[in-house]
Each structure stands twice: as C-alpha cells, then as structure tokens.
Amino acid sequence: DQQVKQNSPSLSVQEGRISILNCDYTNSMFDYFLWYKKYPAEGPTFLISISSIKDKNEDGRFTVFLNKSAKHLSLHIVPSQPGDSAVYFCAASGQTSGSRLTFGEGTQLTVNP
Amino acid sequence: GAVVSQHPSRVICKSGTSVKIECRSLDFQATTMFWYRQFPKQSLMLMATSNEGSKATYEQGVEKDKFLINHASLTLSTLTVTSAHPEDSSFYICSAPRGFSGSTDTQYFGPGTRLTVL
Numbered sequence: 230d231q232q233v234k235q236n237s238p239s240l241s242v243q244e245g246r247i248s249i250l251n252c253d254y255t256n257s258m259f260d261y262f263l264w265y266k267k268y269p270a271e272g273p274t275f276l277i278s279i280s281s282i283k284d285k286n287e288d289g290r291f292t293v294f295l296n297k298s299a300k301h302l303s304l305h306i307v308p309s310q311p312g313d314s315a316v317y318f319c320a321a322s323g324q325t326s327g328s329r330l331t332f333g334e335g336t337q338l339t340v341n342p
Numbered sequence: 343g344a345v346v347s348q349h350p351s352r353v354i355c356k357s358g359t360s361v362k363i364e365c366r367s368l369d370f371q372a373t374t375m376f377w378y379r380q381f382p383k384q385s386l387m388l389m390a391t392s393n394e395g396s397k398a399t400y401e402q403g404v405e406k407d408k409f410l411i412n413h414a415s416l417t418l419s420t421l422t423v424t425s426a427h428p429e430d431s432s433f434y435i436c437s438a439p440r441g442f443s444g445s446t447d448t449q450y451f452g453p454g455t456r457l458t459v460l
Contacts, residue, residue, distance in 0.1 A: 270433070270454065270456060271453055271454060272346070272348070272435050272452050272453045272454045273435070273437075275448055275450065275451075278448060318385070318386065329376065329391060330376070330388070330437075331388075332385050332386045332388075334384070334385040335385055
C-alpha cells in the first residue's frame with residue numbers, strides 16, 4: 230500500500246523555466262510533509278517542508294504547495310538550474326507515526342542548459 | 343555542514359561475512375534513528391527504527407536476526423548485516439530526526455553506505 234505516491238518518475242525542463250514536482254498521499258493522518266533532494270550515491274538532503282496548517286511555504290527558489298482536500302502537494306522550483314538535476318523525494322509523517330517518514334518513489338528531475 | 347555521518351561509505355565483502363555500518367549524529371542527540379535501504383532507481387525503504395536504550399522496531403518483511411541494530415548511545419546507531427549474501431547488496435542510509443516536536447522534526451540523512459557482497 231503506497232501511501233505517498235509520486236506518479237512521474239522523471240521530469241525534464243529547460244534552464245530558467247519552472248519545475249513542478251507532484252506528490253499525492255492517501256493517509257489523512259499525515260500532517261507534515263517534506264521534500265528531499267538526492268544525488269546518486271549520496272544521502273537525501275532536506276529541501277523544504279510544510280505543516281498541514283499551511284497551504285504554502287516558500288524558501289528562495291523553492292515553494293511547496295499543499296492542497297489538503299485533494300491530498301496533494303507540489304514542489305515548485307523557479308528558476309530551474311542545471312544543478313537542480315537530481316531525484317526529488319516527497320515524504321510525509323503524522324502524529325501517530327512520530328518522526329517516522331513515509332517516502333514517495335521519487336522523481337528524477339533533469340534541467341537542461 | 344553534515345549533521346549525520348555514516349561509516350564506511352563503501353564496503354565490499356565476501357558472501358557469508360558480517361558487515362557493520364555506523365551512523366552518528368554529529369552535533370545533536372538522537373534517541374531515535376532510522377535505517378533505510380535503496381535499490382537502484384527505487385524509493386527509500388524503511389527497514390527499522392533504532393531506539394536508544396531499547397530494542398529496534400523492524401518493518402514488516404525485514405529479518406531482525408539478519409539486520410542487527412544497536413543504538414548504544416544518543417549519537418550512535420549501528421546496523422550489522424550478518425552472513426551477508428549478494429542479494430543484500432544495496433545502498434544503506436540512516437537518518438536522525440533533529441528537534442523535539444516528534445512528527446514535525448526535520449530528519450537529516452547520512453551520506454549512505456554502498457554494500458557490495460561478492
């Protein structure tokens with residue numbers, strides 16, 4: 230049972246344009262969502278998070294949007310840079326799971342110069 | 343800078359041997375740490391939750407006798423892959439939540455350990 234899903238295994242965008250990565254979840258107990266970036270043979274790096282009491286959180290070029298009614302969140306990167314090319318994981322946690330994270334499958338983002 | 347370290351970063355061993363992987367939180371204490379494994383082009387799979395001072399909690403399908411976890415201190419958790427076989431070859435990653443809020447703590451990940459069993 231995949232409780233966090235990233236339906237797009239890959240995304241390719243042009244440098245300078247917007248990258249939009251999507252994530253859906255099914256567990257209504259999730260109340261905290263995070264995005265991680267991962268390069269090959271490295272551990273994930275925390276990017277940005279959002280609590281369920283908010284619908285938007287922005288940090289520089291990264292913005293996360295949360296639509297609770299649709300159980301959907303998205304990560305916007307603008308402007309996209311070649312260095313953003315990596316695998317992006319969406320993750321979620323909830324009150325009943327403590328700090329235990331449930332990850333999506335990941336989306337490979339490629340930003341072309 | 344890195345807040346969670348792992349050692350070794352890469353290990354190659356013969357089938358049947360045991361391998362120990364260390365995970366350390368560098369400037370904070372972690373009563374809980376998590377161990378994941380990742381196969382190529384797949385998501386991170388949570389293997390177990392390491393609890394300081396008590397037994398680890400294993401996810402369904404993970405053999406606790408094969409993947410021994412010891413959380414001996416507030417900054418160190420170890421994962422020992424016992425009697426490793428080629429199918430255990432994978433990328434093992436640990437993480438530690440930093441904070442006091444529980445579900446809203448940010449988790450920091452180690453750099454990972456690439457295990458290759460010949």
